[in-house]
Amino acid sequence: MAREIEAAVQMKLYTMTKRKLAGVFIIFFLCFSLSVVVGLLGPQVVYTDAHEEELMTNVYGAKMFSITTGMELNSLNQQLWLLATPSARPVENDTSMEGEVTPTLHLFYLDDEGVERPIMYKPGPDHKRVISCSEQQCNTLLLFHLGYIDKLSYKVTVQLEGLDRIGLFDSVLFEFKTYKSAFTQLEIWFRAFFLALTFVVTIVYTRSLRIYHWKDWSIEQKWMMWLLPLLLLYNNPLFALAFLLSSAVPPVVDGIFQAFFLSSLLLFWLCIYHSIRQPKRTFCKFYLPKLMLVGLIWLSAIVLATWQAINERTDPGYNYKVDTVNFTGFKVLLLILASLYTLYLLYLLIRDFIELRNVAYFDLRLKFTAVFMMIVFSISLAILVLRFGTGILDENFVSDISTHYGSSAEFLTFYGLLNFYIYTMAFVYSPSKNAMNESRLHDNPVITMLTDSDEDVMYGSADETAYRPLSRNTFMNKFDADSD
Structure with a gap:
């Protein structure tokens, strides 16, 4: 063909x-x-601001924490994450535990005078997170993520509903993570x-x-x-x-x-x-x-x-x-x-x-x-x-x-x-x-056969069989056309 x-x-x-x-x-x-x-x-890319909070229990039995960013932020920090890692108490004959918690978040920002201003947003219907602990080591939960920073400081109030039903915990390590300027x-x-x-x-x-x-x-x-x-x-x-x-x-x-x-x-x-x-x-x-x-x-x-x-x-x-x-x-x-x-x-x-x-x-x-x-x-x-x-x-x-x-x-x-x-x-x-x-000669292997010497063909075979994929009929028709 x-x-x-x-x-x-x-x-x-x-x-x-x-x-x-x-x-x-x-x-x-x-x-x-x-x-x-x-x-x-x-x-380094990420700056970490860690806060270890002891557990407190409010009147409803849910665990409540209040964390404030410890560094002054600006738009060059790009984004802000809040992560939580519970610390489990050692329990004999019980090396692992797993369960669901539902975090409830309330976000505030601090203005120039240090006054807390609420950040209004519509929370989703289901924010459940899964906690899995093995030998007192628990997984880290991503609680929230801000895709843009336009305030100098933020404060977050967190309630982890259902934490007490999973097991015994001493504290929770909260970490604010952001990009370094x-x-x-x-x-x-x-x-x-x-x-x-x-x-x-x-x-x-x-x-x-x-x-x-x-x-x-x-x-x-x-x-x-x-x-x-x-x-x-x-x-x-x-x-x-x-x-x-x-x-x-x-x-x-x-x-x-x-x-x-x-x-x-x-x-x-x-x-x-x-x-x-x-x-x-x-x-x-x-x-x-x-x-x-x-x-x-x-x-x-x-x-x-x-x-x-x-x-x-x-x-x-x-x-x-x-x-x-x-x-x-x-x-x-x-x-x-x-x-x-x-x-x-x-x-x-x-x-x-x-x-x-x-x-x-x-x-x-x-x-x-x-x-x-x-x-x-x-x-x-x-x-x-x-x-x-x-x-x-x-x-x-x-x-x-x-x-x-x-x-x-x-x-x-x-x-x-x-x-x-x-x-x-x-x-x-x-x-x-x-x-x-x-360009019209050397980019065309068929015409190149008429003009190139063996030394000109730097890559590939100079043998006639090297050009088999191009049909002989195509070559002869092109040669006749050029002769005319």
Whole structure:
């Protein structure tokens, strides 16, 4: 079966020797390593203000506590969590106990004169938390989460109804957790740095392709023209608004931008590995199935992020674990979609390597994209495993402090990895110096057979059998057309 031939602007990738290509990877790893080192030298992320409270019993028998933040807060602290860890009394022949408690919260803020002002919100119908203790060690409960800080100090009155029915407790350790201002400043500066750098790379890349008609661009070059502006959104030029507006909109917008870029990156990998074998691409047969699969992943992530943010805005005591049915459904859906995506991607990769492993230029495009993708995927997976360990598949969503950055190194690792990944691809896929004269020859393996010597074919086989996937009829028809 004849395969269509796709003419395209010659990329730098085709003119690179193995030494130059190795140099590109070395520079990528150096830049990435530098971001990791800067992160390791950066400030800690979370500040903890601990309060250990002895148990008191009011007239109704419920346990009541009053806790006030001990540090002066500002918008750079970003968010505020309150966690509670009960301390169980030692009991003979009873090493474990478990039960439910219902926390009742009353929130206040302290004005400039130190007067308590209530924070009005509508509590949800069910805020039950499960306490599980083993050998006097109990799990930590997330009581509430504020997604925006606009007051200097907060006070919380907590009643843990049902605590006395579970067992005997001596005290409860309450912990306010918030972001350090120093980390927020680091985040703002490096986001601005990557934003400016992405803008420069986008301009340079766009200028390099401006003299060529977009129909002559390769699919990699077209995708870079799409991913670079999305990387600008990923770095979020509106990020600073989150510290100026007392609204859920900025964090939700930031989540949408990040999910949009990451989903586009997933779509990019599918399209690249499929398009190498299929130059003629129609929307319905080529793009629509991929858009549906990745679109469902994007939609599920957006729903989870906005759902949590909106619920917490109206009720700080809301937590996804009290909405188990809905969140479990989304979790199962995400796992199914992720499995389908992985299987589809592996299928495309295997078919590409079977059909194109010996075809000059095509195998170079395939190997570069595949190796680079595996590097990025492996580093991301390693970071996630080191961060969460065996709990990587547990119910960790946006409200848990465990899902936020554990260190400055984690933040710079993720942002540096994705930014330098896109920059490197933009450089490799940009037009070569002689692209104007050679793009329609060297990007076409069939025509290359007439002009290239064995030394010109730097990657791939120079043997005639290397070009078998392209039919002889297609080659002769093209040769006759050029002769006329």
